[in-house]
Amino acid sequence: SQQGEEDPQALSIQEGENATMNCSYKTSINNLQWYRQNSGRGLVHLILIRSNEREKHSGRLRVTLDTSKKSSSLLITASRAADTASYFCATDFYTGANSKLTFGKGITLSVRP
């Protein structure tokens, strides 16, 4: 399977701490994306990092990409209770004229007030 795999499966931290989530994949990619899902809702796009980029920031989010290790990490700094959600990495690997995303199984993040 080309599916990205997130690690850990679940993470529980205290408000104000940083949360680090990892994703590994198997084949060359065009880009890697992270999505968030609140309980019972659809996914929301957070950030995209291209294969020629190593680090990207968006607000309290920092994403890194290591194509040699085929891995990415998502760091959420100064976490808040509202960050409690599931987080998914999605890989976009070239399949011809039309690419598509392959999602991992997700990481459940709980931020305790």
Added chain:
Amino acid sequence: DVKVTQSSRYLVKRTGEKVFLECVQDMDHENMFWYRQDPGLGLRLIYFSYDVKMKEKGDIPEGYSVSREKKERFSLILESASTNQTSMYLCASSAGGRNIQYFGAGTRLSVL
């Protein structure tokens, strides 16, 4: 803002019924996708479409079909619903050449 609307949040159907799940997007996106999400399995792609009247099978198309008669609407059809199709169904769309996907709120389908 992109809006992807799924016709129902919750749906209860009986085994053997034909089920239609509707998805509409308002951003003139070329690409539309149907996923199902199950605990421990993540999101799995059922079908996708890159243009009107075009469809391609995803990873788990068995037991499903789709219809895209208009650019903004992508329908998922369960020809004869079975209990193992009880799941959360998510629709998404994206613009051509840019693969950020926008999701609907999901339809939680229970087949009894």
